[in-house]
Amino acid sequence: MILKSLNLVNYKNFDSRSFEFNKKVNCFVGPNGIGKTNILDAIYHLSFGKSYFNPIASQNIKHGEEFFVVDGNYSKEDREEKIIVSLKKGHKKIIKRNAKAYERFSDHIGFLPLVIISPADRDLITEGSDMRRKFIDGVISQSDKIYLEHLIQYNKILGQRNALLKYFSNQNTFDINALEVYNEQLSDLGAKIHQKRKVFIEAFIPVFLKQYKAISNQNEMVSLEYKSQLNNQSLEILLKSHINKDRVLQYTSVGIHKDDIELNIGEYPIKKFGSQGQQKSFLIALKLAQFDFIKSQSGTTPILLLDDIFDKLDEQRVERIIGMVNDDSFGQLFISDTHAERTEKAVKNVHQSFEIFQL
Template identity: 70%
Template sequence: MILNALSLVNYKNFESQDFEFDTKINCFVGANGVGKTNALDAIYHLSFGKSYFNPVATQNIKHNEEFFVVDGIFTKHEKTEKIVVSLKRGQKKVIKRNSKAYDKFSDHIGFVPLVIISPADRDLIIEGSEVRRKFVDSVISQSDKAYLNNLINYNKVLTQRNALLKYFALNNTFNQAQLEVYNDQLQNYGSSIFKTRDKFLQTFIPIFKERYEAISNNKEEVNIQYKSDLFQDDLSTLLVHSVNKDKALQYTSVGIHKDDLSFEIESYPIKKFGSQGQQKSFLIALKLAQFDFIKQQSGVTPLLLLDDIFDKLDESRVAQIIHLVDDEHFGQLFISDTHAERTENVVKQIHQSYKIFKL
């Protein structure tokens, strides 16, 4: 997968900007606030139909403007593909591939495989379980449409079941038969999602460990553990046993929407016991494993976006990362950095062609 050109209109701080890219390495350099990360986010937008950094769609429109357009020209399987994402205030976002609008955004997921590594990834370590579930879901969904559909359906049913529990509480009533309709559907979608997540992690964790070893020079032992209610029992049984708790809480307290990942270094939580450098190395290994997995599943080399990656890493770890990406296994790279000189020195070590864009 190659992004040949990018055109932005009223996207974040860009009024109008065009980029023509190198097929290997592209670097956005400049002071803070000039739009380096915004340029990477525009590329992410073309892949996922949304921003990586700001979930409020209208906030990606330039101040005092009415719309934004992000336009990308790609080469995939030697064929030219044009993707356009646009949003007008007060209207729905539109994603088009070769001038034809998608009916469902989910149909586009996975068409432009992409992995981003960013300082914002630290949320995977410090925030709650939802962030880690979203990470797993985004990796699997890029190559598994059935999983994505199950996830969408599960979340719809979960919302309906929670609304019913609230209705029971407000009206001081209860109907077990009504609840069981939703229980059956949650069991159906949830058990499939659980099995897919479990199978995925069995494949993913060894890849991740290998990547971490390469970045850290085998200095530390790391692990990921999958935590799920469904290791204890099937979801139908769990929902029956938790019914009184759910009635009191007015929401569904068990299920795959409570799953979590435990990130560990030397058998301890990395959140508490990992240094900044170790945490950053952990996250980079996580994302490089994501890259490997998506490439393996889809047969397409994802775009790799490195946002401010060289910050807070010592030179030996930077050297290891450069050594890793100086490999035909990787395709097109996009890098952002505040230090133009540092970036140029780094990319010169990679024996590939490159372009530097000073913003």
């Protein structure tokens, strides 16, 4: 799968800009604030229908304008594919594939597999469990439509159950039968999601460990561990045993929406005991393992975006990553950097064709 060209209109800091891309390596260089990351985000937008960096859709419209359009032309399995993502203020976002609008955005997820490695990924280590659940869900959903559908349904029912708990509190009333309807649906969906996550982590760990060893060139022990309340008890029993707590809190305190992954170095959390270099290697190994997993599951080589990676990593780690890109297992690559000479030197060591865009 290749992104052949990209057209931006009123997207972030760009009023109108077009790019024709190399089928292997594409580099965007220029000073900070010029829009390098915004181009990568536009490519991400085409795969996921949303920004990687700003979840508020309207804030991706250029200041002073009323709409944005991101337009990409792809070659996939000998077919030409045109994807357009557009948003007008006060209207719903539209995603079109070959001039036909998607009724549900979720139908587009996984069609253009993509992995991004960015300084923002540090949130996976430093922030709460929500970030790590999103990571798991993002990897599985790109190759498993049923999982994504179950996840959407679960979150919808969870919201309805939480609204009912809040209603009971506000009205000073309670109806256990009304909650049971939601409990049954959450239990069924939660069990399916939990099983998929469990199987995924088991398959993902050896891929991650292989990548970490290759990047870090160290023998230190790192590990991932899936933490879920459903590991020891069914959601049906958990919901019943926590009903009084849920009444007080006015939200659902148990379920797969509380799952987490423990990220460890040795026997300790990497957040507290890992050096900066170890944390960076850990994150990149996670993302490259994500790349390998999606490729093996979907049968399509994902596009890989490397945002500001040269400024955030030491030279040895960058060389190892570039060396991996030299492997034919990688497809199309997009890189952003502040130094043209550094980027050109790095990509010249890769025996692949490349294009450098000076912004």
